[in-house]
Amino acid sequence: MKLEIDVPESAFSALRQAPGELAASMRLMAAIKWYETGMLSQERAAELAGQSRQEFLLSMSRVGVSPFQGVEDDLAAFAE
Template structure:
């Protein structure tokens, strides 16, 4: 699996009270949740990227106050008209 290296001032970890490993995991989760919120990836893809179940991803969305349903009212109306 490809790796990305980011450099942070060591004080970032202590300020957040996180180890570098915990910080990296939180950063990854935040990025994946953001991509989902932007509609760039699906819940299934997000779950896969994080190595968690869809239920766990939905829990992550709840914790981060991100709506689980990304469809607009117009999209829902259109879909209901189609059957």
């Protein structure tokens, strides 16, 4: 399925990305955020990002997102 969105010209220069690069970057960042919030499984998020699960894990690491959903909350609850 194809989705069209309007993006201001300034976004391309601010992010220093061509349209194709920006589209891929937006897919990746959306996938990471939706995985982080529990809306998507790791498998589905990687699929949305157009990456293998291994590549997706590395991408999450590059932007500082943990691949372990809810682990911090579980550990905090356990420590109480």
